[in-house]
Amino acid sequence: MVIDAKYDGAQWEESMKLLATDVDNTLTGDRAAYSSLVALLSMHRDVTIAYVTGRDKIQMFEIMAGECLREPDYFLCNVGTEVYEGPDYRRDDAWTRHIDRQWDRLELHQALATIPHLFQQSRQFEFKQSYHLFRKADVVIPEIHRRLNEIGIEHKVVYSSGTDLDVIPKRAGKGEAVDYVRKRLRIRPRSVLAAGDSGNDIELLSAGFLAVVVGNHKSELNADALPEDVYWARENYAAGIIEGIEHFGFLKP
Numbered sequence: 001m002v003i004d005a006k007y008d009g010a011q012w013e014e015s016m017k018l019l020a021t022d023v024d025n026t027l028t029g030d031r032a033a034y035s036s037l038v039a040l041l042s043m044h045r046d047v048t049i050a051y052v053t054g055r056d057k058i059q060m061f062e063i064m065a066g067e068c069l070r071e072p073d074y075f076l077c078n079v080g081t082e083v084y085e086g087p088d089y090r091r092d093d094a095w096t097r098h099i100d101r102q103w104d105r106l107e108l109h110q111a112l113a114t115i116p117h118l119f120q121q122s123r124q125f126e127f128k129q130s131y132h133l134f135r136k137a138d139v140v141i142p143e144i145h146r147r148l149n150e151i152g153i154e155h156k157v158v159y160s161s162g163t164d165l166d167v168i169p170k171r172a173g174k175g176e177a178v179d180y181v182r183k184r185l186r187i188r189p190r191s192v193l194a195a196g197d198s199g200n201d202i203e204l205l206s207a208g209f210l211a212v213v214v215g216n217h218k219s220e221l222n223a224d225a226l227p228e229d230v231y232w233a234r235e236n237y238a239a240g241i242i243e244g245i246e247h248f249g250f251l252k253p
């Protein structure tokens with residue numbers, strides 16, 4: 001994906017790094033480990049932090065309050081369909097315009113409404129139509145692609161934890177959204193550390209960044225699903241992120 005082509009290969013911000021981390025069960029899950037991570041990062045002001053999540057922005061503020069999480073520099077919400085930049089976290093409309101191509105969420109939903117086993121989630125968003133799917137994913141997912149291709153909707157299906165299925169625009173996704181932010185900040189791909197635990201992180205962990213899978217990952221994250229150079233932490237939750245930081249020497253100048 002090339003949005004800001006002028007930044008490609010142009011001057012990089014050599015000293016800057018980006019930690020792009022999933023939130024649920026990656027950043028959260030072990031509060032003591034999270035505190036250690038914050039202490040570690042507080043000594044490294046050159047690291048920009050992005051929370052990359054399947055959740056929406058309001059839910060993120062609720063989780064941050066409940067889990068005492070620090071405010072990040074960026075929220076990449078709803079599976080990389082929304083980008084918000086701090087400190088005011090207004091939606092980045094350039095990203096919205098970029099992903100809004102051959103997309104009609106209501107038409108999409110109508111096309112999928114009669115597929116067995118697919119149950120609509122209670123909350124929907126402009127660029128993320130979500131369902132619960134507990135069984136028959138091997139039949140249902142190809143059927144989703146078939147129906148949406150038939151009506152010309154350019155889409156991506158993201159399936160997580162054997163329960164959650166999101167349909168998002170083809171140009172969106174956690175990996176694409178992080179790459180967009182990375183290019184804007186002129187950070188090299190290998191100066192980005194991605195961290196995750198479940199299916200909606202596969203794209204983020206496969207995007208060519210440094211990548212760590214935390215020890216408590218879901219079974220859909222396995223060697224077949226991910227590139228070879230992904231680091232598989234033994235430690236769980238935020239302690240797994242710290243292990244990845246150490247493995248890659250991410251904070252070294």
Ligand code: GLC
Pocket residue numbers: 053054055056079121130131158160164165166200
């Ligand atoms: C979050 C969202 C949900 C989505 C899931 C997987 O739980 O709230 O809508 O399906 O992430 O991406």
Ligand code: MG
Pocket residue numbers: 022023024025026196197198
């Ligand atoms: Mg997660």
